Amino acid sequence: MVAVLLDGLSWLCLVAGVLAALIGGIGLLRLPDVFSRMHAAGLIDTLAAGLIIVGLVLQSPSWTVAVKLILIIVFILFTSPTATHALARAALHGRVLPWLGDRSSPSEGAPSSKA
Amino acid sequence: MFGFTALGVLLAMALVLVRGLAGPTVYDRILAVNAFGTLTVLLIAVHGFLSGRPDFLDIALVYTLINFIALIAVTKFAKFAHLGGPFEQRSWSDV
Amino acid sequence: MINISLLMIMVATALGLVWLRNLLAVVMFSGIFSLTAASLWVVLGAVDVAFTEASVGAGIATVLGLASLALTRTEHEKRTRVFHLPALIVVLVTGAALIYGTLDMPGWGDPDAPIHTHVAPRYIEDSLAETGVPNIVTSVLASYRGFDTLGETTVIFTAGVGVLVLLGRGRRYPVANPRVAAGGGPGRAPAAPGSEGAAVPGDSGEMRFKAILRVGGKLLIPPILLFAFYTQAHGELGPGGGFQAGVIFASAFILYALLFGVPMARAVAPASVLRGTLALGVLIYAGVGIAGVLLGGNYLDYSVLAHDPVHGQELGIILIELGVGITVASAMMTVFFVFAGQDPQQVD
Structure with missing residues (x-):
């Protein structure tokens, strides 16, 4: 009973994680500028990674595997916001201005100073 | 089921790769590389379970750590066009 | 299936590498290429190679590439429009010879x-x-x-x-x-004028x-x-x-x-x-x-x-x-x- 429940929970996590990864990928493609795309990338780094890793932890055959998986997600949760934060600062520093509604059309791409 | 997860992750990798190729700014590419790295880590982890040998997570672990270093280096280069700025001249070593 | 998808991603990355002219982007894409290659090694079961590729190709190679870019101060590859026929012939012949060589290899x-x-x-x-x-x-x-x-x-x-x-x-x-x-607080030194630019929005809480x-x-x-x-x-x-x-x-x-x-x-x-x-x-x-x-x-x-x-x-x-x-x-x-x-x- 518990095994079936864990199995179902793990599949649920994996499917939700894959959906989050795909939504993040689509968002990374469709959103208009770097700063909004960061949100999509954040979805991949947090929700997708977290759910998939949790799903795998529930399936892990031994505790070493589970510990390594948990270490992976802990490191991802440490590194990725830090890197994104540095990236956002660098983008601001590089005079990339956030896209603010209709003032510039998304089809022309983000207002950019650096190619 | 693991196969489905792996394929979904691969599809997301392809989407992210397109953003990396399209740019337009260098920061978009850095963002894409970051997301691609995370997805690669997930793919390696899922593949371990798919092939029934989930003992090779060390590689995924290395990725998480090494990818961060590469990203910091790229971000620093994009911001300062230079990697080894000294601590005293404050603005260089700060990313 | 995963093999083929990874190989396709690798080919796309390689084409991107050829197509891109911004050398910073090229360095990043060689990093992506390495990441994909290492996943492929994992899929093929060559975990030690994957480990090396992960630590060297994705990390150190990217960092050293950037460091050499910083040294040479070039960010854009020179565009050459000359069509070089002998070079194309050499590449095609070498490629054909290599493919011919694989025909004698034993089956996988x-x-x-x-x-x-x-x-x-x-x-x-x-x-x-x-x-x-x-x-x-x-x-x-x-x-x-x-x-x-x-x-x-x-x-x-x-x-x-x-x-x-x-x-x-x-x-x-x-x-x-x-x-x-460490003691003198270099990070707390007052901002050098013009170094970060006061006009950058959202940069006020910089120190924090x-x-x-x-x-x-x-x-x-x-x-x-x-x-x-x-x-x-x-x-x-x-x-x-x-x-x-x-x-x-x-x-x-x-x-x-x-x-x-x-x-x-x-x-x-x-x-x-x-x-x-x-x-x-x-x-x-x-x-x-x-x-x-x-x-x-x-x-x-x-x-x-x-x-x-x-x-x-x-x-x-x-x-x-x-x-x-x-x-x-x-x-x-x-x-x-x-x-x-x-x-x-x-x-x-």
Whole structure:
């Protein structure tokens, strides 16, 4: 009973994680500028990674595997916001201005100073 | 089921790769590389379970750590066009 | 299925590499190429190769590529519009010859293929009994093929020495005094006018925000170092070994240098120490070989190192892996510090 429940929970996590990864990928493609795309990338780094890793932890055959998986997600949760934060600062520093509604059309791409 | 997860992750990798190729700014590419790295880590982890040998997570672990270093280096280069700025001249070593 | 998808991603990345003209983007895409290649190695079961690709290709190669971009100050590849017919012919002929060469190769997984009949069966069947090391890759590299690995380690040593000889002199920042730097609060110095630009929006809380990267990055350095030691020690049992451990160890220092500047990192790992350890690793490796000769065996024959040949093998493998790790770590650090440590104000 518990095994079936864990199995179902793990599949649920994996499917939700894959959906989050795909939504993040689509968002990374469709959103208009770097700063909004960061949100999509954040979805991949947090929700997708977290759910998939949790799903795998529930399936892990031994505790070493589970510990390594948990270490992976802990490191991802440490590194990725830090890197994104540095990236956002660098983008601001590089005079990339956030896209603010209709003032510039998304089809022309983000207002950019650096190619 | 693991196969489905792996394929979904691969599809997301392809989407992210397109953003990396399209740019337009260098920061978009850095963002894409970051997301691609995370997805690669997930793919390696899922593949371990798919092939029934989930003992090779060390590689995924290395990725998480090494990818961060590469990203910091790229971000620093994009911001300062230079990697080894000294601590005293404050603005260089700060990313 | 996963193989083919990964190969397609690799082809797309390679085409992107050819197409892109921004060299920074090219460096990043070679990183992506490495990531994909390493996933492919994992899928194919070559975990030791994947480990190396992960630590070297995705991390160090990207960082060194960027460092050389910073040195040469070129960000855009020159556009050449000349159509070079002889070059195209040479490339096509070479490609055709290579593809023709693959036709004679045995089928994938063919049990009668030369690679499976020559020495591989002995490695697979006897290496555990002969060396006491469960990871066949490690025992082959370190014991059966010890000479090759000695050569490779020497190549890395030579690369480090070459970089030192060519670029190691002058034009460097002075080494930081860590006490002054840590106590004097360099990060708290008033912003130099024009350096960051007061017009940048959202940059007002600058001092506080900078701390995020410093603290976040600093927190990661101990786990990276610990992981390097784990890789070094675990190389006999699982994927890993001296080479990968050395690269990971060096990348922790590179991260420190990225966050706090090369002078601070040089204060932690001074050039004189690195020069010493660079040679020390090769010395340990070659010394193990000499010790074998002195104890009455052949060069790099570890069986005579202990009373029991298997223990001797194990001891020898551990020692030479240590030597490889030390040399690789020092070489990587040396190359990075020399590349990134060039003062841009003095380069011209």
